[in-house]
Amino acid sequence: MNYSIGIDLGGTDIKAGLLCEDGSLSCRMVVSTQVDEGAKPIATRIAETARKIINTVESDSEKNKKIIGIGIGAPGLIIANSGIIHFSPNFPGWTDIPLLDYVSTELDDIDLPLYIDNDVNVMILGELHHGAGIGYENVIALTLGTGVGGGVVINRQVYHGSWNTAGELGHTIVQPNGRKCGCGNFGCLEAYAGAKGIIERTQQRIAEDMKTSLNPDSLTPKQIANAANDGDELAVQIYSETGRYIGIALTSIAHILNPQIAIIGGGIAAAGESLLFQHIRREFKQRTMDIPSNMEIVPAKLGNQAGLVGAAMLAY
Amino acid sequence: MNYSIGIDLGGTDIKAGLLCEDGSLSCRMVVSTQVDEGAKPIATRIAETARKIINTVESDSEKNKKIIGIGIGAPGLIIANSGIIHFSPNFPGWTDIPLLDYVSTELDDIDLPLYIDNDVNVMILGELHHGAGIGYENVIALTLGTGVGGGVVINRQVYHGSWNTAGELGHTIVQPNGRKCGCGNFGCLEAYAGAKGIIERTQQRIAEDMKTSLNPDSLTPKQIANAANDGDELAVQIYSETGRYIGIALTSIAHILNPQIAIIGGGIAAAGESLLFQHIRREFKQRTMDIPSNMEIVPAKLGNQAGLVGAAMLAY
Incomplete structure (x- = not known):
């Protein structure tokens, strides 16, 4: 069987795992990222983690495991084909960091190809091959979290666009004179369906004296979902509106790209079918x-494993 | 030199021409479509027109002209790879008409491949190879006419999507609770930047007592553009708003697809740079x-030749 190593590089942790071609993950490990130390020490930690997995596999009694490559998923704008992190909100000050070169130097005794792409593209790749996207050619994905990420798959390939910024589906405009978005524009989907948008829309309604069981000073999308499940009318409304804004963005996207399926993941998507x-x-x-x-519009299947599975899939 | 035949099938006329690989058109001819007679007689007229061009080329004193194929552009939803017109607003009652088969039967003594695609995809193909899109990989196009058509080019190929409806850029939502669109949705770009949208927006403002030199009972986008060029304030506003709505749609499209260039054509685009x-x-x-x-955002270059040039380019 073929295997590949997936690395999920986050601002807090570096997660790693070994993906079998059948989709199963093993050898999972987590080390602290320690962002403050800068890119080269982080590259060293990534390399050490990968090396541990390689050693584990080599010492394995089953000798028929073949590792074919290492894939890294990272947040931000990644120039996938040159292995560069152009910019990443989770790594302040990083500009055009050749992370793959750094990791490759650390692993120059090991003959394995290295790949990198951004975390949302990696998530969609995981879902495409081992999750909700199995069997589909043209797929879009949304991740509803702090921000609203997106990805576009055309003919089973992640589409990067002209300058590696295709798939910014969270910045589809859903209300042109609407809420200010973190990107500087007004009325992006992210300004409504990201965590901040959901919380601020709820606070605004509470300030307008809408009755609710929610405490405006300590709100999370999960608390709002819980309240909605308990019948809180405001919370129910906030989620149904969130759904409508997502529907508006998907209409534009479906008219532009005509995909077969939209896969929606991220913490906020956990609110589920009825909400x-x-x-x-x-x-x-x-x-x-x-x-x-x-x-079709379906929830993501891999949950928080999508990052590792997808990163490892970069090697295929 | 290689040549191909382009056919621009419209509700009123069938236009045809011979495209040289250097981009020059010759042998242009026009016959009446006569929609009422139905699909088979129209296929016969298309075939006869193509045959006339072939005969002209064969009788030409320069014997080094090689015709490599025939391409047809037609309005509506075209299943390009099977040569079927699924539905076309200009051909009432046509459903799943195998037009390419009909034409092919008429030309079965001539060994030339036949192709078909919709008029907007054909226009973008013309611009891509012989107009404003030369040298670009990833291109989008808008045609601002009665409706607002669109097309998407990825890696220099027209992208048809999963069910041949990709590129409906006129149905990007620019105002979710806005004007009703012909498609049934509210706030599509077409409802603002198509001819009907422009005229109705102008009439509405006149009804609101906005001063203007325009007569609300006989308006065309061209008259409004002329009035704007003569300094009519309402007309200037209508066009600047039209531009802003197009800009909103292009923002969503650029975030989704990250193209290098947007080519904007059609009669309304003739309003030009300042308007x-x-x-x-x-x-x-x-x-x-x-x-x-x-x-980049640029005007189309080929004007009303784009249909013929692009149809002929289907053969390349």
Whole structure:
């Protein structure tokens, strides 16, 4: 069987694992990223982690495991084909860091190809091969978290666009004179369906004297979802509106790209069918033309494993 | 030199021409479509027109002209790879018409491959190879006419999507609770930047007592552009707003696809730089993130030749 190593580089932790071609993960380990030490020590830690997994495999009694490569997923704008982190919000001060070169230098005794892509592209790659995207050619994905990430797959390849910024689906405009987005624009999907947008929209309604069980000073999307499940009317409304904004963005995207399926993951998507997905689908169906409206809208399947699985899939 | 035959099938006329690989058109001819007679007689007329061009080339004193194929552009939803017109607003009652088969039967003594695609995809193909898109890999195009058509080119190939409906850029949402669009949705770009949208927005303002030299009962986008060029304030506003709506749509599209260039054609684009394009660019630049905002926004170059040139390019 073929195996590959996946590294999920985050601002807090470096997670790693060994992916079998059947989709199963093993040898999982976590080390602290220690962002303050800078890129080269982090590259060293990534290399050490990969080396530990390689050693584990080599010492394994089953000798038929073949490792074919190492893939890294990282947040930010990644120039995938040259292995460079152009910019990353989780690594302040990093500009055009040739991370793959650094890791490669540390592993120059080991003859394995190295790959990198951004965390959302990696998530979509995981879902494409071992999750909700199995069997589909043209796929889009949204990750609803602090921000709203996105990815575009065309003919089973992640599409990077002209300058590695394709798939910024969170910056589809859903309300042109709407809420200010972190990107500087107004009315992006992220400004409504990201954690900050959800929390601030809730706070605003509470300030407008809408009745609720929620405490405006300590809100998370999860608390709001819990309140909605307990019947809190404001919380229910906030999630149904979130669904409608996502549906609006998906209409534009379906008209532009005509994908077969939209995979929606991230912590906020955990709100599930009745709070969120039914509202996404209803808005999308109402707004989208006959044929592209056949796009399926489904939750991601791999959860927090998608980062590791997808990173490892870069090697395939 | 290689040549190909382009056919521009419209509801009124069938236009045809011979495209040289250097981009020059010759042998142009026009016959009446006569929609009422149905698909088979129209296929016969297309075949006869193509045959006339072939005969002209064969009787030509220069014997080194090689015709490599015939391409047809037609409005509507075209299943390009099977040669079927699924649906076309200009051909009432046509559903799943195998037009290429019909034409092919008429030309079965001639050994030339036949191709078909929709008029907007064909226009973008013309611009890509012989117009504003020369040298670009990833291109989007908008045609601003009665409707707002669109097309997407990825790696110099027209992208058709999963079910042949990719590139419906006119149905990018620019105002979710906005004007009703012909597609049934609300706030599509087409509802603002298509001819009907421009005329109705102007009429509405006149009804609101906005001063103007325009007569609300006989308006065309061209008249409004002329009035704007003569300094009519309402007309100037209508075009600058049109530009802003196009800019909003282009922001979403640039974040989703990260193209290098947007080519904008069609009669309404003739309003030009000061009335229209500067407003598109300003809105786009203000709203779009740093890297994707490097997308160029340019007018189409081929004008009403794009249909013929692009149809003929299908054969390449």
